[in-house]
Amino acid sequence: MDSRRSPLGRAALLLVALVALPAAAQGKKPKEGAYVPAPADQIPGYSAKVMPCEIIEELIPPRVNCEGELLEGKSLRELAILRNTIFARYGWAGFRKPWLRDHFQKQPWFKPNPKFTYKLLSDADRKNVHFIGVREQSFTERELRRMEDTIFARAGKVWNDVYEWKLKDGRTVRSCAEPQDPLDEKEGCTGANCEGTHSRDCFFREEKWYRPDPKFSEDKLSAEDRIDLGLISRSLGSFASDTGKLEKGAQASLDRVISVQELRQLSLRDLRLLRNTLYARRGRPFKSKILQAHFKAMSWYRQDPNYTDARLTENDKRNIALIRSVEDEFGGPLKDEDWLIDPATDAA
Template sequence: MRAFALATLILAAPAFAEQPEEYVPAPAEQIPGYWKELLPCKLVEGERDSMGRIVDSSDVGSASNMATYVVCDGPAPDFDRLSLRELSILRNTIFARYGWAGFRKTWLREHFQQQPWYKPDPKFSYKRLSSVDRQNAELIAKAELSLRYVDLEQRRDTLLAKAGQTWGDAPMYEGRKRSFRSCDEELEPLTQENASTHWYWTQKIAASKDCRYHDKAHKKATPADHGLISSEELIELGLISRAMGEFALDDEQREQTASSLDSVLKVKELRKLSLRDLRLLRNTIFARKGRTFKSEVLQDHFKRMPWYTPREDYSDKLLTKTDKRNVELIRQVEEEFGGALLDKDFQVETPSEATDVPVLPTYMTV
């Protein structure tokens, strides 16, 4: 009897050893950028003024430029000063802490693989996230979508100017003997008789990208030397391009939407994008032709784009053959990844809705 019991224990031992261990996330204190408390931030409906400050909707007369912004108090991250790459890492850190291993973007996957606290788990479950985690992810995702087009353009041009791009757009000064481009305000000094001319001249200087980023005029436009752009900056340029309504991968800079989406897209490139990117890209094709959207996420995104003009008479007949083919290709890739996202997959409004979120973490898709 004793021998039988001993044999039973020996046979049972491997079974106990093979039982999967419960996933234990790394301590919050060991994870840079992770907030275990609720971020002291809130969502505000309003618009940015000329200084970039957020004005609450109650203080604004017109609702035409209303959008959702993230306003924080206390020791919270300064979202306006973080790059899109940094915001993406900040948000995805929440999911990486609980073992999410489904990063499709190479740069994001490699970033977390280099972190000593990161423990990928193929059995990751969205349910591991606390209500605080979900709310923080929502706030960060909203911050990523809240930048104005002019802010994104300035961030992009700053990086390109650093790599030597010039625009050849300094105002032309008409001198007595010759004409030349200049950023010198003193060429039209302010006097009582010259006030209007001085104001007009300084406004043209302020509008010049060469004057703004190089503080000097250039005779012609020259492209940036991408050899002078770091890998992190190339990723940022790709993120900025898509946020502006352009098509770009995370490691390259492409032309404006008007040209990049006028040719048939490549499936191998689309597979490098997330479900979130794919949904925005697919609807960018419709938005270019003036389609209106019932989706709050899409409506809030496209109304920030100066090129977007809604049309009451919109029809899919306005789409070109290339447009229709690109929509088809994007849908194909979305299906490969489990299906297109819905609005609720972009952010969880309340913790109680977390059970309705698919296993694929909603905020991972950037």
């Protein structure tokens, strides 16, 4: 969600939002001409009650446990839709991300509210937004990689990384299963019994839905796939848009200048994480607990107490300046208190 207010003004709005409940929640009839949200039971995924969830702060990153696995198994795209549904119910229509804007405009229950305010949200809404937001930030690098691989596997990708086994007679065979007479020595071993080795081809062959396609190309990915891959990419510490062609080279995708047009399609939450990823790649330590938890979950992050901004490349500095300019354009960068008191962030 866009926020064009000053940081001070937004902070004041937060205080009001946290103590104010909608008239309906207080048992009062809405004023004549007031916006009336769609009935809760007409909105898929929306809960008018506080979801039975708890946040486990001791874990890095913090996790969310819910009864009935309400949030389990959902992709980043599905979680973003679920969280933003809460805002959309009250008529928020200012989503910068085109795919989110298009999604809600197609919903039969959605109607824009030009007078949208956070005060329309109930206490249950705010708590549920926070649960979902923490869930979105809770994935480890390993989980994100598996999510990414699964998207490609469902489109038929083949990695050609089946295990290789050296046999005692000197031959080498490729097989997901360990042969009867593999070489005992570990030296030169590239099989499943070698530490750190993992075959995606072998893993997905165990899934009944997997249909390997030797002619796989990115053209086979759906629009939803590309959105999820963009979200995953930025969580992992690289950059890809939610709708464009996927970039190669993982973190190397941040070695180019990102356009303002691309940045304006990101939320303030996205922008803060992206800006600090540029610092994290050079080893910067962070005071923010949220940023600490996120980057500690990434294998590429090496915190260096001797870090200085002199390590930033000219391209890093250019991208950081561009990101900061877009953050300022939409109300200023988020702080931890903004992030944690959702919906005090821009919703997207």
